[in-house]
Amino acid sequence: MLETNRETRTVATANTSLRIIAAAIVIAALYYASSILITLICSVFIAFVLEPPVRLMERLRIPRWVGSLLVVVLTLAVMYVLVYLAYDHVVDFLNTIPRVVATVQRMVARLEVWARSLGPGASTLLPSAPDTSVPTVRLQQEESPWTQFLLRGIGSVYAFTVTVAFIPFLVFFMLASKNHIWAATLNLFPVHRRQQTEDVIGGITAMVRQYVLGNILVALISAAMILPVFVAVSLPYPLLLALFAAFLSVIPYIGVALGMLPPLLMAVAHDDSVGHLVAIAVVVFLVHFVAVNVLTPKLVGRRVKLNALSVTLSMMFWGWLWGGPGLVLAVPITAGLKAICDNVQSLRPFGAWMGEG
Numbered sequence: 244m245l246e247t248n249r250e251t252r253t254v255a256t257a258n259t260s261l262r263i264i265a266a267a268i269v270i271a272a273l274y275y276a277s278s279i280l281i282t283l284i285c286s287v288f289i290a291f292v293l294e295p296p297v298r299l300m301e302r303l304r305i306p307r308w309v310g311s312l313l314v315v316v317l318t319l320a321v322m323y324v325l326v327y328l329a330y331d332h333v334v335d336f337l338n339t340i341p342r343v344v345a346t347v348q349r350m351v352a353r354l355e356v357w358a359r360s361l362g363p364g365a366s367t368l369l370p371s372a373p374d375t376s377v378p379t380v381r382l383q384q385e386e387s388p389w390t391q392f393l394l395r396g397i398g399s400v401y402a403f404t405v406t407v408a409f410i411p412f413l414v415f416f417m418l419a420s421k422n423h424i425w426a427a428t429l430n431l432f433p434v435h436r437r438q439q440t441e442d443v444i445g446g447i448t449a450m451v452r453q454y455v456l457g458n459i460l461v462a463l464i465s466a467a468m469i470l471p472v473f474v475a476v477s478l479p480y481p482l483l484l485a486l487f488a489a490f491l492s493v494i495p496y497i498g499v500a501l502g503m504l505p506p507l508l509m510a511v512a513h514d515d516s517v518g519h520l521v522a523i524a525v526v527v528f529l530v531h532f533v534a535v536n537v538l539t540p541k542l543v544g545r546r547v548k549l550n551a552l553s554v555t556l557s558m559m560f561w562g563w564l565w566g567g568p569g570l571v572l573a574v575p576i577t578a579g580l581k582a583i584c585d586n587v588q589s590l591r592p593f594g595a596w597m598g599e600g
């Protein structure tokens with residue numbers, strides 16, 4: 244009896260060790276293959292979104308590969324037009340960033356002088372003003388922490404450019420070969436599990452499509468509500484900053500703080516009054532509140548049924564693993580994992596743990 248119990252504990256310990264090793268291998272693969280995985284996930288999400296117009300063309304007797312090519316080319320054309328229209332404003336905005344940084348440095352220096360006047364220990368509560376005597380060459384060679392965070396998972400600007408260049412081709416191949424890919428994917432599973440697999444993939448497809456399109460619509464409506472206030476306070480580049488604030492505020496939990504940051508910094512750089520700063524912060528907060536409690540439930544729906552803890556943990560994990568891209572992809576990836584757990588009997592407890600209850 245004792246020998247049997249000892250063997251059982253040994254087997255359980257071995258299984259636990261194997262699971263830990265497998266999890267470490269998976270995390271290492273996610274980290275080192277991040278650029279490939281991010282490219283594939285973004286391509287799959289875009290293909291999910293563009294599938295309805297391709298299907299419509301197919302019903303009109305247009306060959307699927309022709310419809311896929313037309314949809315991808317039209318999408319690229321729309322993006323090119325948007326970039327062309329916004330290019331001058333974006334360049335002007337980027338040229339003002341050094342002035343914004345200089346203004347913030349002056350504010351930090353004044354606060355440090357004020358803190359020192361209060362007592363010898365008060366100045367330690369504030370960071371020291373940046374040393375403006377650092378050679379320009381050194382500043383150009385070092386990447387800022389924000390740049391490193393945004394490019395984590397991609398590697399560099401060159402790798403990011405190559406990744407973006409591959410996405411249209413992957414999307415086209417996924418759309419054009421959708422029927423073959425679908426059938427081949429189902430054939431990977433036993434016959435008695437194919438219906439379950441089809442339900443899982445269909446649920447993930449519908450969730451991603453509604454999540455992406457719904458959030459884009461929410462961001463555009465939010466930008467339309469923010470824009471009049473930015474124009475009223477004479478904020479430079481009001482349309483660009485309104486779009487920045489709206490799309491950043493879509494990110495769960497930290498979005499409202501990220502959305503406030505660009506317009507507030509621009510207002511500080513132009514020495515706006517305290518009233519203007521308060522107006523900018525209040526309008527971004529109120530619009531974010533309306534978007535989260537009114538627009539998102541109506542337009543995004545209830546497909547992404549994740550509780551606050553699972554969303555927070557997923558953003559922490561994917562943000563740590565992939566940086567900025569991981570932060571953006573965290574919610575749809577986690578919602579897709581929950582859809583898989585909900586349709587697999589042995590994984591349903593994990594799906595229930597991630598859900599709203």
